[in-house]
Amino acid sequence: MNKGAFSGCYNLTSVIIHDRVTRIEGTAFGSCISLTSIDIPESVTFIGNAAFSSSALISITIPHGITEINEKLLSGCSELTSITIPEGVTFIGNGAFWECDSLKDIYYGGSEAQWPVIKIENEDVFHVHDTAIPKKTVIHYNFKQPYSGSNPAPTEVPKFSFTDVTPNDYFTDAVLWAVEKNITSGTSKTTFSPNATCSKAQILTFLWHANGSPEPTAATPFTDVKTADYFYKAALWAAEKGLVSGSTFGANTDCTRAMTVEYMWKAAGSPAPAGKADFDDVPANADYAQAVAWAVEKNITSGTGDGNFSPAATCTRGQIVTFLYRAMGK
Structure with missing residues (x-):
């Protein structure tokens, strides 16, 4: 070379x-x-x-x-x-x-x-x-x-090449699937960092890869996204699909549970759920309410317990790939 x-x-x-x-x-x-x-x-x-x-x-x-x-x-x-x-x-x-x-x-x-x-x-x-x-x-x-x-x-x-992913972890199959499908390669050759908080740029890049990494066709609407950014094409794709809007992208924003299911729901075409989200902390008029109901119907998530969905809780990398795996990997 x-x-x-x-x-x-x-x-x-x-x-x-x-x-x-x-x-x-x-x-x-x-x-x-x-x-x-x-x-x-x-x-x-x-x-x-x-x-x-x-x-x-x-x-x-x-x-x-x-x-x-x-x-x-x-x-x-x-x-x-x-x-x-x-x-x-x-x-x-x-x-x-x-x-x-x-x-x-x-x-x-x-x-x-x-x-x-x-x-x-x-x-x-x-x-x-x-x-x-x-x-x-x-x-x-x-x-x-x-x-x-x-x-x-x-x-x-070993099949489990990440030192921080063991056969007994709930996210193991999802991590292996995500790596096999080139959705992510981990944070190093030996670590996946499943407990690290996932950023907005990461979840949308994962989702873009999971959908085949399509080439965006429009110019960037964002003032804070450069062509050199690893998430550049994912950000443009997300804007084209209506997953995000506005003139700022906010790549380092922590990804919440509400954001995650809403991105996934919109990427799937915003299908109408059969019922409503039955959680104490998800108002019926919330922007993400239909996405939550859809995610529950698809067995992507069942909430966090005690009648709650915890929409504002941040998501880890392990949780994100698990959601994607349940929605697209089976």
Whole structure:
């Protein structure tokens, strides 16, 4: 993969690299400001300087064949929360993780005794707010990451690949369905964050993907949505379908239960429910009343108990994909 091959591709959100690729040259994905996920195969044995700098990556797993993490590899990746580093790494270059302000976890394949042996070019490698390694960053030793790409692990990768999703969780089938249908890929290769609050941009992006990711045909009506935003097409689609209106989108607004069922109901064509919503906290004249009644009829939700629907309660990522799965996955 040539130097600067995709540098500055503002609309690029996710990448799966072919397992024939052995080298990713410098700045290959530099300044890809919408790139949130990348899957690097085990065939890759070299990654150049600043290959992913100033991107929006949330997490990254360095392949087992890499022995040197070159300078400024992830410099300026302010959204990065976790890095997985294989045991074979012996060198980390200058400013490799400079200004990774959100870095919380480093998953290292070697032991605690091996970590100090890695040659770190200078203390600015992990420089965040004047500290060599942020105090909030936890190094997890002896982490055994699964192999991928052309060099599979000797044992089968578990079906439940997310560390925060177990076979007994109520949302497990929904999460697996959502990933299989490319509705979402999780928040990293190892986490889904089912208990994280879902934003308006996330639910509408999930819903857009679940409906086949149709291309929008009209110009954006929103003053706060840019073409570089990962939810750009989802926002335009939602406006075209009448799911949202107005000149502002409010991408980071927390998604409530009322908003969720109303979006889903409108996306389904606003079908008339057979009855009314029988909840103490859903007024008959509420804008979302028909959507709630429809959601109950479709067994998408039965409320929160004690005669309540809790329309103002925020929804988690686990709840959102469960609602979608019940409506569209069976």
